[in-house]
Structures are given as C-alpha cells and as structure tokens.
Amino acid sequence: MSVSSRKGVLNKLSSPTGLTDGQVKAAFRIFDKSKKGVITRGDIRKVLVVLGQEPGLQEMDVLMEEIDVDGDGTISLDEFKTMMERLMESNEEDDRELLEDTFNDFDVSGDGLIGVEDLLHVYRKLGDDEITIEEVEQMIVDATGTPKRKKATFEEFKAVLKEY
Structure with missing residues (x-):
C-alpha cells in the first residue's frame, strides 16, 4: 500500500480502540528516533x-x-494515536494485509x-544504535502484558497498533 493510497484511509473518522497506554507508547517509541517525544x-x-515504501516529497x-494537526512540523503522541486509529478503522481486509506485511517485516x-532480537534489528536498520536491550524488552512486555514472554504474537502486535 503506497503512502498516497493511505491518504483516503486517514480521512476516515476514527474512534478509540482500547489499547493500553503502555502499548501506545511502545509503538510510538519505534518511530520516535530522536527520543524527544515527537x-x-x-x-x-x-x-x-x-x-518497503518509497514516499516522494x-x-x-x-x-x-x-497527521500533523497542530501544524508544528512534528507528530505528537496524540497525533500519532489518532493516525493509528484512522488506519485501523479502514477496510478490515486491507488492514489485516497491511498488518501482516508489517509484522513480517519486523519478524526478522x-x-x-x-x-527482542527482531526489534533490535529493526532499530539498527533505522539507524538507532542507542536503544538498549532493556528498552526493547519493555516494548515486548508492553505488547504481551507479561515479563515472562520474550516474543509477541501477530495478535498482540495487531492489538498494540489498534490502540492508536
């Protein structure tokens, strides 16, 4: 799905999806490369x-x-949550395909x-050499809801993204 085809998805109205704050923050941290909260x-x-996308200017x-509702040139946690809600509210079949593709990209x-190793690989590929194993482990805990498991399933991954 190209960025331009997502435009229509982002125009749809959204509603809360019920994800925990920890799950929302875990997904946001994947994108927040500068660790400045935006x-x-x-x-x-x-x-x-x-x-796998190559978005043009x-x-x-x-x-x-x-996405940038307040026009400040960055995406806040609230704006990111709204964007993810809108993405999740699109056609369920398209959502599932997009989520499966994304999950498979992360499932190194x-x-x-x-x-943990999968997420570390993704972070390194994104150029983040500063994230710690402990931070990545916490993301997995946020996704699974337990410190006992060290890997998240597709359904848990999907639930984290739907929290937005």
Missing part, C-alpha cells in the same frame, strides 16, 4: 522506507498535512513472533 517527518520517512507533504527471524 516524531519528525524524517522519522516517518525512514520507517516507511524500511517497510509530495506524498510526505500530504501525509504530514493529515521468520518464526512468526516478534522478539
């Missing part, structure tokens, strides 16, 4: 490129215009689960 245009572009302009080991 996502920049460059952060979003990097993640889209890792996920015009597509990024359209995407930022829709190919075992059908996203673990």
Whole structure:
C-alpha cells in the first residue's frame, strides 16, 4: 500500500480502540528516533522506507498535512494515536494485509513472533544504535502484558497498533 493510497484511509473518522497506554507508547517509541517525544517527518520517512515504501516529497507533504494537526512540523503522541486509529478503522481486509506485511517485516527471524532480537534489528536498520536491550524488552512486555514472554504474537502486535 503506497503512502498516497493511505491518504483516503486517514480521512476516515476514527474512534478509540482500547489499547493500553503502555502499548501506545511502545509503538510510538519505534518511530520516535530522536527520543524527544515527537516524531519528525524524517522519522516517518525512514520507517516507511524500511517497510518497503518509497514516499516522494509530495506524498510526505500530504501525509504530514493529515497527521500533523497542530501544524508544528512534528507528530505528537496524540497525533500519532489518532493516525493509528484512522488506519485501523479502514477496510478490515486491507488492514489485516497491511498488518501482516508489517509484522513480517519486523519478524526478522521468520518464526512468526516478534522478539527482542527482531526489534533490535529493526532499530539498527533505522539507524538507532542507542536503544538498549532493556528498552526493547519493555516494548515486548508492553505488547504481551507479561515479563515472562520474550516474543509477541501477530495478535498482540495487531492489538498494540489498534490502540492508536
């Protein structure tokens, strides 16, 4: 799904999806490369490129215009949550396909689960060499709801994204 085809998805009205604050924050941290509590245009572009998208300048302009409600040039946690809610409210079949593709991109080991090593690999690919194993482990705990498991299933991954 290209960035331009997501434009229509972002225009749809959204409603709360019931994710925990921890799950929302865990997903937000994946995008918040600068760790300043906001996502920049460059952060979003990097993640889209890792996920196989090649958004052009015009597509990024359209995407930022829709997401950046307050017009400050960055995406806050609240704006990110709204964007994810809108994405999740789109056609369920398209959502499932998009989520499966994204999950598979993050499932570096190919075992059908996203673990610490998978997320570390994604972060490194995004150019983040500063994230700690403890931070990534906390993301998995936020997704699974328990410190006992070290990997998240597709359903848990989907639930984290639907919290937005």
